[in-house]
Amino acid sequence: MALWQECVQPGESWSLNLKRGNRLRLHDLEGAANVAALFYNRECPTERYNMPDTLKAQHTAHLTAGHILYSDMGRVLCSITADSCGWHDPLCGFTHRSQDNLLTEASRNGLGMRDLGPTVNFFSKVVVAGDGGMRFVEGHSRPGSFVELRAEMNLLVILDTGQHPLDPNPRHAAGSVRIEVLAGDPPTEDDLCRIQCPENSRGFINTERYFL
Amino acid sequence: MIVDQVVEAGTYWIHEVRRGERLRIIDLRGNQAVDTLFFSATNTEERYSATGTMVAQRNIYLTTGTTLVSNYGNPMLTIVDDTCGRHDTLAGACAQESNQVRYAIEKRHMHACRNSFLLAIVDPKWKLEKRDITANINFFMNVPVTEDGGLRFEDGISEPLKYVELRAAMAVICLISNCPQLNNPCNAYNPTPVQVQIRAAE
Secondary structure, eight states: OEEEEEEEOTTOEEEEEEOTTOEEEEEESSSOOOEEEEEEESSOTTSBBOHHHHHHHHTBSSBOTTOEEEBTTSOEEEEEEEESSOOBBOSSOOOHHHHHHHHHHHHHTTOOGGGOOOOEEETOOEEEOTTSBEEEOTTOSOTTEEEEEEESSOEEEEEEOOOOTTOOOTTOOOOOEEEEEEOOOOOOTTOTTTTSOHHHHHHHHHHHHHTO | OOEEEEEOTTOEEEEEEOTTOEEEEEESSSSOOEEEEEEESSOTTSBBOHHHHHHHHTBSOBOTTOEEEBTTSOEEEEEEEESSOOBBSSSOOOOHHHHHHHTOGGGGGSOOHHHHHHHHTOSGGGOOOGGGOOSOEEETOOOOBOTTSBBOOOOOOOOTTEEEEEEESSOEEEEEEEOOOSSOGGGTTOOOOEEEEEEOOO
């Protein structure tokens, strides 16, 4: 049962508070969505999503269920608790058009240009070849695909539904997205994300200490 | 030669590089990681963008011909010479907190690149703060990505005296932390000094 939900049209932006324990579900309605997302500690926004720390702790260059998003402070901002899509891109950032939207959302929350770092691009897939070449996989996400995030800290989330920077589609538009916020339970001892790797267990220890 | 200086492992170096000048970083003993950020010298809100640079060249590795792109979409520097072959921009800088996650909660005390970055920008003349410390370049570091989306930390491909040289397309501030990491095979658990040189515009 959603606490609230909202439909975000292609090329639009949104920002929201997500309380520790609550879940954010993103639905790709037409199978054409890209959601560029940034995450901040609501109480101290200089703590924010850190792409390199997230990738190296989990030895991954893509994100899916079982992965967590690390802040620059060694804590878990949120966990990916469910994912029907299998791959979300953390490598490519956002287009100039999306940057204006993200900057607007950042500004209305007291943040600015300096606070925009690498995003997670939900529903988009970019594979890297042996020579380092990057290839955007068209048609990766299906209509009705969804991904669910569980907040492990109190978060400010900034979203933009603009086109992925490597998407060759000349329409310059992506698909619309339904965002849903649901109540949830804190992670159990045998939580999928916590036990994914020893690094993540330590990330959860750091996070739980913050809330003691 | 405008600048010619050795930067010991575990220390930082911050310096302006003017338009047209060339910055050379020499891996004196091999397999060192040189964590590097660039900012526009006239507006530090404009800075090196790892994602923008990778997307512009559609490749994750930096080497000769790579143009480093800013968060405003402008060319900042171009790599004009590279005897190492490729450099990383995905693995970021070590921090005390990420060391806790990656190695052990008890390893918080160990010196880390982010400390060096933060110390380097204490002087307000640089107009930089913590939130300006974003995804950096790791010169001489080898972090391959696999086709199935994995990320590996491999032994370095650099060797003693390999170097990379960049020509500035705008006036930039170069911020370097010469990595002190003792827990990672990328530098064979042995951080070593590097040399930085700035040559005048031709």
